[in-house]
Amino acid sequence: MDKPTHIDVPVSSYEYAPVAGIKPLRSAIANLYNTLYRKGKQSQYTWENVCVVPGGRAGLTRVAAAIGNVNVGYFLPE
Numbered sequence: 353m354d355k356p357t358h359i360d361v362p363v364s365s366y367e368y369a370p371v372a373g374i375k376p377l378r379s380a381i382a383n384l385y386n387t388l389y390r391k392g393k394q395s396q397y398t399w400e401n402v403c404v405v406p407g408g409r410a411g412l413t414r415v416a417a418a419i420g421n422v423n424v425g426y427f428l429p430e
Contacts, residue, residue, distance in 0.1 A: 373404025 372378070378399040386396045405411040409426060416422040 369404075373402070375399050377404060378402040 381402045382397040382399055390396055405414060413424060416424045
């Protein structure tokens with residue numbers, strides 16, 4: 353079987369996803385955590401409790417920004 357030589361990508365797919373992740377993905381993650389860790393508990397996670405990040409540095413930076421005025425430094429190599 354020949355390998356594909358071309359894949360059509362619609363123009364609407366050229367953009368990055370929203371910074372915090374798309375709502376359906378965030379909802380699926382919340383549901384997974386509720387199923388695995390919150391079963392039988394009154395409080396449940398929703399999509400609003402989930403943020404999808406592209407890596408550790410981005411995640412830590414967002415947490416630090418949520419806390420307030422924080423100075424964050426990173427060592428190289430990571």
